[in-house]
Amino acid sequence: MEQSYESAVGTIQRILGLYFVKCLKGGKMSDSDSDDWSEEWIPYSERNEWADIVPIPQDDGEHPIVAIAYSPKFREVFDYFRAVLAHREKSQRALELTADALRLNPANYTVWQYRRDILRALESDLYEELDYLDEVIRDNAKNYQVWHHRRVIVEMLNDSSKELELTEVALERDNKNYHAWQHRQWAIKTFDLFENELSFVDRLIAEDIRNNSAWNQRFFVLKHFGFTSDVVQREIQYTMNRIRVVKNNESAWNYLGGILKYEDNGTGNCHQEVLSFCEELYTSGVRSPYLLAFLIDLYRDQCLQQSNVTESDVLSRKVFNLCNDMSKKYDIVRRKYWQYIAEQFKENLAEK
Amino acid sequence: MDFTSFAKPSNVDGNNENNSTDLHFWKHVEYIENHGKDQDDYEYCMTEFLRMSGIYWGVTALDIMNQLDRLDRTSIIDFIRRCQCPVTGGFAPCEGHDPHILYTLSAIQILCIYDALNEIDCEAVVRYVSGLQQFDGSFFGDKWGEVDTRFSFCAVAILTLLGRMEGTINVDRAIKFVMSCCNQTDGGFGSKPGAESHAGLIYCCVGFLSLTQSLHLLDVDKLGWWLCERQLTSGGLNGRPEKLPDVCYSWWVLSSLTIMGRLHWISAEKLKQFILTCQDSETGGFADRTGNMPDIFHTLFGIGALSILGFEGLKAINPTLCMPQYVIDRLGIKPQILSKP
Ligand SMILES: [Zn+2]
Numbered sequence: 001m002e003q004s005y006e007s008a009v010g011t012i013q014r015i016l017g018l019y020f021v022k023c024l025k026g027g028k029m030s031d032s033d034s035d036d037w038s039e040e041w042i043p044y045s046e047r048n049e050w051a052d053i054v055p056i057p058q059d060d061g062e063h064p065i066v067a068i069a070y071s072p073k074f075r076e077v078f079d080y081f082r083a084v085l086a087h088r089e090k091s092q093r094a095l096e097l098t099a100d101a102l103r104l105n106p107a108n109y110t111v112w113q114y115r116r117d118i119l120r121a122l123e124s125d126l127y128e129e130l131d132y133l134d135e136v137i138r139d140n141a142k143n144y145q146v147w148h149h150r151r152v153i154v155e156m157l158n159d160s161s162k163e164l165e166l167t168e169v170a171l172e173r174d175n176k177n178y179h180a181w182q183h184r185q186w187a188i189k190t191f192d193l194f195e196n197e198l199s200f201v202d203r204l205i206a207e208d209i210r211n212n213s214a215w216n217q218r219f220f221v222l223k224h225f226g227f228t229s230d231v232v233q234r235e236i237q238y239t240m241n242r243i244r245v246v247k248n249n250e251s252a253w254n255y256l257g258g259i260l261k262y263e264d265n266g267t268g269n270c271h272q273e274v275l276s277f278c279e280e281l282y283t284s285g286v287r288s289p290y291l292l293a294f295l296i297d298l299y300r301d302q303c304l305q306q307s308n309v310t311e312s313d314v315l316s317r318k319v320f321n322l323c324n325d326m327s328k329k330y331d332i333v334r335r336k337y338w339q340y341i342a343e344q345f346k347e348n349l350a351e352k
Numbered sequence: 353m354d355f356t357s358f359a360k361p362s363n364v365d366g367n368n369e370n371n372s373t374d375l376h377f378w379k380h381v382e383y384i385e386n387h388g389k390d391q392d393d394y395e396y397c398m399t400e401f402l403r404m405s406g407i408y409w410g411v412t413a414l415d416i417m418n419q420l421d422r423l424d425r426t427s428i429i430d431f432i433r434r435c436q437c438p439v440t441g442g443f444a445p446c447e448g449h450d451p452h453i454l455y456t457l458s459a460i461q462i463l464c465i466y467d468a469l470n471e472i473d474c475e476a477v478v479r480y481v482s483g484l485q486q487f488d489g490s491f492f493g494d495k496w497g498e499v500d501t502r503f504s505f506c507a508v509a510i511l512t513l514l515g516r517m518e519g520t521i522n523v524d525r526a527i528k529f530v531m532s533c534c535n536q537t538d539g540g541f542g543s544k545p546g547a548e549s550h551a552g553l554i555y556c557c558v559g560f561l562s563l564t565q566s567l568h569l570l571d572v573d574k575l576g577w578w579l580c581e582r583q584l585t586s587g588g589l590n591g592r593p594e595k596l597p598d599v600c601y602s603w604w605v606l607s608s609l610t611i612m613g614r615l616h617w618i619s620a621e622k623l624k625q626f627i628l629t630c631q632d633s634e635t636g637g638f639a640d641r642t643g644n645m646p647d648i649f650h651t652l653f654g655i656g657a658l659s660i661l662g663f664e665g666l667k668a669i670n671p672t673l674c675m676p677q678y679v680i681d682r683l684g685i686k687p688q689i690l691s692k693p
Contacts, residue, residue, distance in 0.1 A: 058448075082448065108401045110449045113496065148498050176592065178543075178550065185546055212593040216548040219537055223546070250581060250593045258537030293577070334580050337617040340693060341573075 041073065044080045049093060055079030056086060077101050085114055090121035099132070106140045112149050119153075126157050134166060141170050147179045151186060163187035168200070175204060176213045185220060197221045209242055212251040219258060227262035235259045236270050240277050247281065253290040257297070274298070289331045296322045300345055304352060319345055375658065376631050377417065377665065380651060383636030384410045385422045387648050403446040404435060408458035409652040411465055415676045416655050416667050420465070429468050432459050440483075441476025442494070452494045453484060457506040460513050465679050474514050481507050482520045489525030500543045501533050505556035508563045509673060512685055517563075527566055530557050539574035551582060551591035555604035562611045562672040562687040572690065576614040579605050587622030588641065598640045599630045603653035606660055607671035613690035620661050627654050 044050045057079050081101045084094045098115040101108065119129060133150050140146050154160055164187065170180035188194055198221050204214040222231060239256045243249060256274065263270045278295050281288075296319055303315035323342040327335035387410055407428060414420050435444045435455070442451030443459040456477060463469050484492045484507065491503040504526055511517040532545045534557070540549025541557035554575070561567045582589040582605045588597025589605040602623060609615045629642045630650070637646025638654030652674075659669040668677040672687035680687070 085448075105401075109452070110401065113450055116496075144498075148496065151498075152496065176595070178548065182543060182547055185544070189546075210594050213548050216535070216537070216542075216546075219535070220546040254538045254578075258535075261536060333583060333619045333622070334617060337577060337580055337614075340617070344573075344693075 043073075044076055044097075050080065053080060053083050056082040058082070074104050077104055081111065081114075085110075090118045092122065094118055095122065095124070102136070106136060106143055107145055109145045112145045116149065116152060120156075126153050129153050130157075130162060134162075137166065137170065141174065141177055142179060144179065147183050151183065154187070160187045160191035160193065163191075164193060164200075171204070175208055175211050178213075181213050181217065185217075194221060194224050205242065209246050210249050210251055215251040215255045219255065227259070229263070232259055232262050232270060236274060240274070243277075243281075247286050248288040248290060250290055253294055257294065271298070275302075287325075287330050289326065292322050292326055292330060296326075296341065300348075304348055316345070316349060375628065375663065375665075376633055376636060379633070379636030380631070380638075380655065381414065381417055381419045381422065381636070383632075383646065384414055384648065384651060385419075400446050401449055402455070404432070404443060404455040404462075405445065405458040406648055407431070408461050409648045411462050412675060413648075413652040413655045415465055415679075416659050416669055417665075418667060425466055425468075428462065429466060429471050432462060433472060435459060436472055436476070437480075440495075441473065441478075441480035443477075450494065451480070453481065453491065453503050453506045453510075454493065456480065457510050460510050461673070461675055464513050464683060465675060467679075467682065469514070474516075477510065478514060478516045478520050481510050485521050485526065487525075489522060489527070489529035491526075501530055501541060501553050501560070502543070502556050504530050505560045505563075508560055512563050512687070513673070513683065515683070515685075523564055527561070527564055527569070530560050531569055533557065538578045539571045540578050548592065549578065551579070551589070551601045551604045551608070554579070555608050558608045558611050559672045559687075562689065565688045567612070567688050567690055570612065572612050572614065576609065576612055576617060579609050580614070580617040583618045583623065587619065587624075587626035589618075589623065596641065597626065599627055599638050599650045599657070600640065600653045602627060603657045603674075606657050607674065610660055610671040611687075611689055613692045615660070616692065624658065624661050624663070627657055630654060 044053075044055070055076065057075075077097070077100050081097055084097060095115065095118045098111050098118065101111045102115070105111070118124075119126065130150075130153060133146065133153065137146050137150065150166075154163060163183065167180045167184040167187070170177055171184075174180070188197060197217070201214050201218045201221060204211055205218070208214070222235065225231070236256065236259060239252055239259065242252050243256070246252070260270065260274060275298050278291060278298065281291055282295060299315045299318045299322070303312050303319060306312040306315060320342055323338045323345075327338035327342075331338060387406070411420065411423060411428070414422060432443070434447050436442075436459070437444060437451040440451050442453065443456040444451045445455040445458075459472075460469075460477065463472065481491075484494075484503070486492065486499070489504075490499045491507045492499060493503045493506075507521065508517065508523075508526065511520055517523065530541070533541045533543070533547065533553075535542065535549050538549050540551075541554045542548050542550055543553050547553075558567075558570065558575075561569060581593075582591070582601070584590060584597050586597055588599075589602040590597050591601035591604070595601075606615065606618075606623070609617060626642075627638070630638045630640070630644075631654070632639060632646040635646060636651075637648070638650045639646045640650050655666065656669050656674060659666040660671060669675070670677045670680045670687065671689070673680060673685075
């Protein structure tokens with residue numbers, strides 16, 4: 001995943017979380033003068049069709065907090081962009097200028113916004129814009145602006161026929177790309193493209209069984225169709241089978257817990273089946289913290305519902321023993337958590 | 353360790369080289385102070401569109417290190433004033449760009465640190481933020497209509513800092529939207545309903561609930577477990593399962609756990625070690641992880657995380673607003689924080 005990020009030429013930042021998270025990689029930022037298109041480059045100042053425009057240099061005010069050394073090409077393109085923006089010029093040449101500017105800095109959202117203004121004013125062929133974006137997204141798959149622009153264009157066209165393929169390609173390069181998944185979910189929800197999504201998810205989980213994004217997508221799809229008891233039953237089998245392959249898989253265990261909640265009142269057959277499955281794993285020597293955490297949950301719930309004192313004692317001892325094992329052997333780093341869980345349980349028992 | 357005994361930059365870190373357990377305090381101060389002064393800084397020019405946040409990261413980190421006087425208050429405030437859009441009231445990252453809620457929050461945060469809210473038109477900011485709320489309670493980031501739980505956090509953070517949460521937005525609907533982004537599988541939050549849980553967005557949602565005094569809506573035990581599962585053997589924290597650890601995710605997980613009163617569920621010592629290995633001992637600054645290039649963003653979150661972990665010589669930081677605690681106290685703001693069980 002990191003690898004495909006590194007290889008995304010021209011990507012200078014990942015934008016995640018609250019702010020723009022810049023995970024700049026040393027040496028990965030290509031200076032605009034040394035890239036592949038410098039040979040045919042004709043400066044704007046030497047182009048006849050731009051002779052009428054007076055470029056506007058960056059004005060940082062009297063006391064610049066920032067003194068910026070632009071590469072000559074970068075400076076020129078943005079000086080012309082500022083001039084075009086100042087005149088609100090919406091023309092074919094202005095559209096092409098935004099493409100140059102975005103090639104130099106695809107994360108500059110002001111340029112994207114102005115590009116949309118131009119596209120609207122010119123009533124441009126938006127399918128051409130989609131083709132253009134295929135390329136830009138390929139090179140800048142972790143950039144907020146490109147995905148957002150894509151979404152606006154798809155909305156303007158009211159045509160989502162290319163979105164599943166686009167995101168599939170992006171996910172082939174990085175199967176956890178948050179932007180691609182977001183865009184895919186948006187397209188699926190907005191244009192009702194749920195139909196074949198489950199088989200897509202199946203394929204991704206088969207390729208990478210620990211892919212949390214794919215497991216999340218599975219939940220997203222099934223929640224849309226509804227968790228009927230058949231679906232719950234089927235999903236539990238599916239997940240248990242995946243856990244048999246890789247036992248210490250956080251995503252699969254979380255998914256199992258999420259599905260199980262859809263079984264009525266939590267005491268049905270599925271619960272019994274999952275419990276036997278977990279105990280079987282435990283007996284065979286598996287000590288994955290996820291398995292143990294799951295067993296603790298199951299025993300605890302059962303114990304608190306159990307009215308028979310002897311039964312309840314057996315279960316509570318299991319919970320305490322497992323918590324103890326976690327904090328002392330299998331999950332020492334989180335021992336405070338396990339001590340807390342044991343404490344909580346003690347209180348719950350007292351209140352019972 | 354006592355930083356007051358450290359010499360100023362002239363003989364920086366003289367005997368600390370190769371010792372990853374020390375904080376290269378003065379190198380970081382220098383790194384932040386010089387950020388943007390470098391004429392050849394290509395990164396700086398490429399990030400013009402997020403300048404406002406860049407300044408917030410630097411100002412906050414320096415204040416946490418008790419070195420705020422190294423930056424020129426007047427020119428920063430002038431810059432911020434020039435970035436307020438006269439039409440919408442929102443702030444652009446830099447002159448010549450369009451306003452966005454992300455930079456509006458950064459601008460307000462800087463002004464609060466400088467105790468200078470009177471320098472701008474606060475009423476216009478309130479109008480801008482409340483105008484971005486949608487019927488379902490969510491918030492747009494700007495006029496282009498992207499919806500994200502980040503923007504919900506930004507909105508309530510701005511209004512809280514301005515003391516204008518009452519009667520300006522529909523808080524109940526805002527809460528409802530954020531809670532609709534909570535995932536039943538792991539108790540975490542994503543950017544939109546159905547989107548995968550992600551530590552950065554969990555911070556936004558937990559922070560949002562802290563500011564709206566609604567932390568009772570969280571399944572603290574479940575989310576807390578998922579968050580402390582982010583700690584890897586290196587001591588660092590990742591943002592999602594099977595991802596690499598990162599200093600900024602360490603901050604987001606750490607601050608969320610702190611708000612939830614569950615900081616003690618992870619190993620603070622191991623995390624501290626991980627963060628310290630992400631320092632660049634030559635240039636100063638923190639990188640996302642060991643051996644990578646430092647940047648100002650990870651520098652703030654490295655310093656911020658160390659402050660939460662009680663590192664000596666650093667001012668206390670507020671986990672919800674990622675600002676010095678004394679500023680939050682001065683404003684009389686009390687984001688909700690759950691007590692340790
Ligand atoms: Zn990071």
